[in-house]
Amino acid sequence: MSGWFRLLSGKPRPPSRGIARDAVTITLADGQAVEVQRVRDPRARRLKLSVDERGARLTLPLRASDAAGERFVIEHGDWLATQLRNAGSVIGALQPHVTAAVPLRGAMQPLQWHDGRYLRLALDDATLAITAPATVTDAALRRTLRDFYEAQARADIGRWLPQYLPGLPRAPSRLRFRMMSSQWGSLAPDGALSLDLSLMLAPPPAFEYVLVHELCHLIHADHSRRFWREVEARCPHWRDQRDWFRSDGRRLKATLHALCGKLKS
Template structure:
């Protein structure tokens, strides 16, 4: 079995580094390309040579890799100060610091409590508000679709993973990246439906995607939106 955990691919005038991951959940080898780089995912006991796999798919990898390099260059530069705008449920809102008892979201602004900003700073206060609102939004949509899909999810966790928006554990725990609350509601709903579908179908089989489509007929548009706009859903440069 190959022991490599990284490698590089030369395509025309580009050298593309990749990492190799082995997964107990993977049933087929695959190549993941996103804004963070290239990963070859292999079933745990696979004897496939990852270098041969990337060389066989070199042109496709190069096309995807260049696309994400362009996305990276479009990443917004975030400033944590009054007047700066951040996305919330698909719309821009400006940061305002106000004499209010509790930070909250208004139709056009993030109203941050002055006392909290003085103690924690704008960045931490805004992140706390995002996380609080994200939990409420995700819980509401999970409850809605779990009933519609006749599934019983476990607990809800919020994370800030760089490489994925959500996951479903064998214990039925649903984990969501809190930054997803920056996306439009229909995109949030797609990710919720996707993870709940895993409670019925573990792998991305045809039955899985049929189930997703049943509850989100436009899911392909929402997948495309995430692919094209995920770079806009960053909080700091560390999220790239």
């Protein structure tokens, strides 16, 4: 039935099938068993295999069979294994009185655990002190560490931002930190600036480059040559930082995901 006939006749549009997700374990040609999130998407036109900090993801059109999807994964097994190794976290979730250090500003920050009634995390000189009760939960630890990272990130932004404001048409309307899957930052039309919280794990020059990049979008909303000239004027070594993200960025996101879990932004 055509859309026009349906509109004129008053017949309702048949419900469209939504996105369906499940997890499957697929054994690659080398014998390695890999858990894959399988996603059936009515908008998909072809099979697609991707990897992010959450693991492997296979997107299938509605008409593709499960067997075809499994063959596709196995055919790309070498690529998938390499991507999973590159995306793997170098650290696991916090374990009370066990985890010895966490990443911060491009280095591993030593942890010092203390027993106490209330959960508290504070940076004292070169040591990160954590006071935790015996019954502390994983969720509470993840939330506290995330709050700590955000407080430190806002402090860094507070030091960097004043030097860039005089050359901008306006300041960002607000600042928000989130756990992003692919992006490192974004600037909304209303001037709201969002940054990936995992930037707090990166070396400060890399973090500052992302800030400069997004601030320059207040001048040019695109990625034209004029935009990159603005970035170059404020961050002459931006290419080095971009290359760093291309080689180490995925691992950075995976590490934050392992430390802070699937928390809502």
